[in-house]
Amino acid sequence: MNCEVCQLKELEVEHFEIREVLRCILHTILFHRALGLVRPKDVDLELFEITYVQCGDVELERKIDEKIDQFIDRVEKYPNKKNQICLSFYEVKNKQATWFTNKVERLYWEQWYINLNVMQHPKTPSGKSHHSKLIVDPGVEARGARRAALEASLRDVLFQIIKFVNEKKDHVPSIPNLEGISFPYEITISSSSDSAFGMEMFKRMLQTGHPTMLS
Amino acid sequence: MDLHSYRRGENGRLEQILNQFFLKNLHMILDSRVPAIRPSSRGEVKKSDKWFNLVLGDRPSAMDNLSFWNRSFMEPMVIDVILVQELPKSSTEHNSSTTLGSEMVTETVIERWAVQHEHQRAVAHPISEASYKKTYKKSIILLRSIYSMLRLLPAYKAFRKRGSSQNCDFDINYKVCTYAVPFSREEDELMKRHNFISIDTQQGALSVSVTYRRDLSDFNLDAFVSFPSEIITDYVGSPLTEPIRPFPTTSSEKGVRATSFPITGSQPTSSSPFQRRHSWTSGIHGDASSQKNPPFSGSPPLYRSPYEFSSSPADSRMRSETSPMSIPHPIMGRSPRYLSPNLSDPNRHSLPPLSPRSTKNDPLSQESSSGIRSTRKSDSLRAGEPSSGPTNLGPRVSRDAKEDSGRFSGPLSSSSSPRIGFSRSSSRLSFQDEFGEYDFSYPFIVDDVDPPDFQASQNLDGRNKSEDLSQASSTAKRSQDAAVGVLVHMLRTAPPLRQNSSCYTSSKTEVEREVGTASEFFKPRNTTDALEELKAYKEMKDLLI
Numbered sequence: 001m002n003c004e005v006c007q008l009k010e011l012e013v014e015h016f017e018i019r020e021v022l023r024c025i026l027h028t029i030l031f032h033r034a035l036g037l038v039r040p041k042d043v044d045l046e047l048f049e050i051t052y053v054q055c056g057d058v059e060l061e062r063k064i065d066e067k068i069d070q071f072i073d074r075v076e077k078y079p080n081k082k083n084q085i086c087l088s089f090y091e092v093k094n095k096q097a098t099w100f101t102n103k104v105e106r107l108y109w110e111q112w113y114i115n116l117n118v119m120q121h122p123k124t125p126s127g128k129s130h131h132s133k134l135i136v137d138p139g140v141e142a143r144g145a146r147r148a149a150l151e152a153s154l155r156d157v158l159f160q161i162i163k164f165v166n167e168k169k170d171h172v173p174s175i176p177n178l179e180g181i182s183f184p185y186e187i188t189i190s191s192s193s194d195s196a197f198g199m200e201m202f203k204r205m206l207q208t209g210h211p212t213m214l215s
Numbered sequence: 216m217d218l219h220s221y222r223r224g225e226n227g228r229l230e231q232i233l234n235q236f237f238l239k240n241l242h243m244i245l246d247s248r249v250p251a252i253r254p255s256s257r258g259e260v261k262k263s264d265k266w267f268n269l270v271l272g273d274r275p276s277a278m279d280n281l282s283f284w285n286r287s288f289m290e291p292m293v294i295d296v297i298l299v300q301e302l303p304k305s306s307t308e309h310n311s312s313t314t315l316g317s318e319m320v321t322e323t324v325i326e327r328w329a330v331q332h333e334h335q336r337a338v339a340h341p342i343s344e345a346s347y348k349k350t351y352k353k354s355i356i357l358l359r360s361i362y363s364m365l366r367l368l369p370a371y372k373a374f375r376k377r378g379s380s381q382n383c384d385f386d387i388n389y390k391v392c393t394y395a396v397p398f399s400r401e402e403d404e405l406m407k408r409h410n411f412i413s414i415d416t417q418q419g420a421l422s423v424s425v426t427y428r429r430d431l432s433d434f435n436l437d438a439f440v441s442f443p444s445e446i447i448t449d450y451v452g453s454p455l456t457e458p459i460r461p462f463p464t465t466s467s468e469k470g471v472r473a474t475s476f477p478i479t480g481s482q483p484t485s486s487s488p489f490q491r492r493h494s495w496t497s498g499i500h501g502d503a504s505s506q507k508n509p510p511f512s513g514s515p516p517l518y519r520s521p522y523e524f525s526s527s528p529a530d531s532r533m534r535s536e537t538s539p540m541s542i543p544h545p546i547m548g549r550s551p552r553y554l555s556p557n558l559s560d561p562n563r564h565s566l567p568p569l570s571p572r573s574t575k576n577d578p579l580s581q582e583s584s585s586g587i588r589s590t591r592k593s594d595s596l597r598a599g600e601p602s603s604g605p606t607n608l609g610p611r612v613s614r615d616a617k618e619d620s621g622r623f624s625g626p627l628s629s630s631s632s633p634r635i636g637f638s639r640s641s642s643r644l645s646f647q648d649e650f651g652e653y654d655f656s657y658p659f660i661v662d663d664v665d666p667p668d669f670q671a672s673q674n675l676d677g678r679n680k681s682e683d684l685s686q687a688s689s690t691a692k693r694s695q696d697a698a699v700g701v702l703v704h705m706l707r708t709a710p711p712l713r714q715n716s717s718c719y720t721s722s723k724t725e726v727e728r729e730v731g732t733a734s735e736f737f738k739p740r741n742t743t744d745a746l747e748e749l750k751a752y753k754e755m756k757d758l759l760i
Contacts, residue, residue: 032359035352039260039270040362051366051375158367162360166412169353175268 002171003108006164008157010082010115013150018075018118020047021154022068022085026187027054027061028158029087029112032165034060035175036182048151052158057180067187074189075118081191087112089183091173106184109171112161228347229417233332235266236354236421237292238278240330240361241391245275247365248296248326249389250378267355269362290393291331296370298323299386300434322388323434324402326370326427329395335419346417353414354421360411361423369431376436385436398426405429702755712745 013021024045031040034055041056054061067085075083093105175182260270300321365371370387377387398406407429413422 028363031363032356035268035355035359037265037268037270042366049372051371053363053366155367158363162363162367165356166360169356169412169414172352172356174348175352175355 003111004164004168004171005111005113006160007113008115008160009153010117011150011153011157012117012119014119015072015075017047017150018072018116019068020045021116021150022071022114023064024050024052024154025114025157025161026064026067026085026087028052028161030060030064030181030185031055032161033089033110033172033183033185034181035172036178036180038180047147048154050151050154050158055180060181064187067189071189074191078191079118079120082115082117083189083191084116085114086188086190087114087185088188089185092184109173110168229350232347232351232354233416233421235263236358237330238274239267239269239271239358240328240423241278241292241294242271242274243358243362243365244294244296244328245277245389246271248370248374249275249387250374267351267358269355269358289332289334291329291395293392293395294328294330295324295390295392295395296326296328297388297390298325298370298373298431298434299388301384323428324398325373325431326368326425327395329424329426330422332416332421333413333419350414350416350421357411357414357421357423364409364425368425368427369429370427373431373434373436383436385434698758702759705755709748712741712748 008025011021023043027043031038031053034057038055038057041054042051043054044051071083071085088108089110090106090108093107173183261273264270264272300323302319302321373385374387377383377385405428406426408424408426411423411425413420415421
């Protein structure tokens, strides 16, 4: 089975927009992959005029919020890096219980990469905050334009998800008789200039067991 | 099971999947495009709703008539989402339009969904149980993406606006048929098409496509939805909580901006500088439709007019141009005995005294009062107030409201108290009480206007002075105006102290004269009478003060 990878369009967001944007994207992807019985729940974004759909699973909502909190902490820890969230769907391979290890192998069949470029406001020197704020403040019009551009980009990302989900269906495993989330998933956070970032990607590629992914 | 029955069984399953797919699509589209037919509640999940693992809730009743798709999948199902708008006759674009009364109704297809199963004779897919499961799985994924897409397209915004506000000048309708009326070239240029990836089935391919208007800004949908709340910069407060003060005449421009909204698509009509000065005067300026519609969600009740007793621009302008009145200060200093209205006083109906201008408005006020009374009564019931209070005061207050438009537009319009219109808040009723107390506060107008009426209504002709005095002593319980009327009548009908027919100017003057020159005025024959009269005048003076 192929592992389909979707690199979503990069979004430039401000710190306070991270939560809304990530919630929107993650829930949209999961709604399309939670193929068990769901009662869809429409959610309106507060910052943008966009409505996205959730599965209505409370546990899922909690997990996503946890991951978003971790992402925000990472952004604050590494402010000058491009950060990425990876949402992966996998199948659990046959447990190979050996004498030494009890490894559970995961077979990833789909990976979504959400790329966020979090804008950082330049630090203002102490004692001159009043004046420096005037300099760095882009103005109401510029902010409005930026916000509109981000909304359009976010909408493009959602269309991108819908298009991807429509085009690639054969790799999706059979749907188990479950409610809500039908396939196991994991959400990982990494940064672009982080040395571990590339290694993480490489590891996953190896785990899928398809050399064609490397080409 | 032989091959034929197996094929029949599999075909039956496929037909079932296709049938439910068509119905699910229709359900999703109608649910997210046509607010009028959306079921209000979602109960327990029905078995039929579990198809494709997507629970949508109860189906709209309109779908009950669309069972013919159960039978055949040869024809496509085309669902048109139509924007219905009332526009002036001058604007006739490339839309179908019909005339409804005096307005043009335009219908524009803003979205078209087409669901189709294309049969193919030569099918390479082997018929097996796994194949229909695969078809079913792909249908689930396809429906998920259609569901998300429905929320991203421009028509969803229109649907939400229509659903959230009763006062839209547009409506959303739908049409389901088996064929698609082709768009004109101009319409085609404005539309964009998205084809979902078709799903191969055992007998063909299941496909869904949507053609939608890229941009709905041409329809000005935002212009006819509720305005956001505005901060009242010149709010003067409630008369119960803040002292009455004169309104600054220069702030009229500010008041223009914070006006009541357009209702049913009409723009704010009043251009008067006194359009909206206070929260409790907004009631005057509302039109008829505001009464039927619930308040805008999120907007305060200040902006909604509870009254529809006049929708004529002349009346509203007249009322709006009338400046608020202040209650004359001497009246405010009087004893509370005169301030509480005596509801059982039969003379109330002739009070407050009417100015000549307001007298002409009497027939109108009578007609409008009943309407106002009913609306105010309903408002009071809504606000939880007892209905007896406002009902009793209704005729009196409503007439004042109408009279005010005649009376106070003249030189007397110097008061600062709002006498026109009332807010829907619960404080309105108590304000009416207070207003009613100060109602009969213009004794001098009584003199000027209706002396004969007073004589007739008071019915004190032919009574002697002792009866007048007893009458006067009992005026403590009567209304203030009644007391004034009695006094005036007494002064006019009282026999002169002297034999000459010189008139009395004022009771106080007479008392002074009597005290100062008692020896001159009092003849032995009239001394007792004079003393009694003096006492009466003193009592009356006390009562009045």
